[in-house]
Amino acid sequence: MSKDQSASFMIRFTQKIYESEEGSPNVQWRGKISHVQSGDNQGFVEFDRAVDFMQEHLGNVTQSTIEDKTKKEQEGILSKSFDMLKKFKDQAPTFVMDTIKDPMGQVENIQGQIKEQIKDVSDDLSQKLDVDHLRMASKSDYKEVLSMIKAMSKQIEKLTDKVDKLDKSKK
């Protein structure tokens, strides 16, 4: 079996907020991607360039591990590897570029998703706990609940005493 091969990448984004020559506020994202194992690096402002960089290094990883295979096997592996890289190239930049172009929008999207999740959980709990009924509770309801809790506490104290006495008598 061939040895597992890894490629690690470090990506740094630097945000530049500046006023254009016309005086309007602007934002620019500069990126730097490094391939850790070789020390190669590449600057970019378009994420496609970073993906190309990754694709090149990942292709090299595949190439280096199949040199002992037959030509036909090599072609098969390379073709599958390139399929994966193509999917990556087609899809990866979208999320990153959306974030870069509209960071607030992306944050809102994520917040929306979280709210949706919370709402689902909350709806589920409401059905189980009948939250609406609790919301309608009046002051007198609270007093009643409080007095019931106090009565229960006293009962628990009495029971605890009894259990303690039983324990002692056993010893």
Added chain:
Amino acid sequence: MSIDHNLEDIKRSKQEASLVIETLGGFHVFVNGREISSKEWGRDKTVQLIQFLVTARHRRGLHKEQIIDRLWEDSTVDEGMRDLKVALHGINKALEPNRKPREEAKYIIRQGVTYQLSEKDVWIDAEAFDQALALESLNINENPEKSKQILRYATELYKGSYLPNRAFDDWTATERERLQLLAINAMISLGESTLQSNPTESIRLAQEALIIDPTWEEAYRLQMTAYALKKNRPQVIKTYQICSKVLDEEFGIDPLPETKRIYDQVMGI
């Protein structure tokens, strides 16, 4: 607690520690002031293991399997366990050559199946660098002069990239990147604060930042402003030209308008 006291605490902790580990710009370990030689370390894996424990110092104990996965990824479990044991023995032997058999190790703490580097009696330059910058961020607005002193101390600690001999090992990459960015920002902040009093110092700091990252436009701006204060027009122009060339080659973009404004001012445009 005063700022002085805190900065002095950070400085003094190096004097008081019996184990001093330098990771920035090179790897050096001193026990009671004496440097451990490469012969004393023995195998490279012994050095790698202590560097790995230094890098993971905030993780409060690493399971032995986590260590084996990263440092002996091609070994079987049994081989990994054996190699880890050998490397641990190598570290303990190098750091505590006079430790008695069965006596607990002072610096490498073992708790069941986890290992970590002790915090007691140990000084690490990267940790002191972090502490100094944390202290500076707390005091930046209260006392600019003290803030400058702390930044100066931090930039002196940063002698180069983190564990440079492990630049191609991915377990060092995150820490190296994190420290690099902190160092660049510290150099720029200090350079900006010394502009009026000592523009030559600002130029030196900008150049240090550019050694770490030659595309850091803020460093070019700092350098241009400092040269302008020194009335050195040719150097302002030259710095701007280098900045434009580097940004064009690396990103295919022009300098930002605020960089161009400094150039235009000097050119009298």
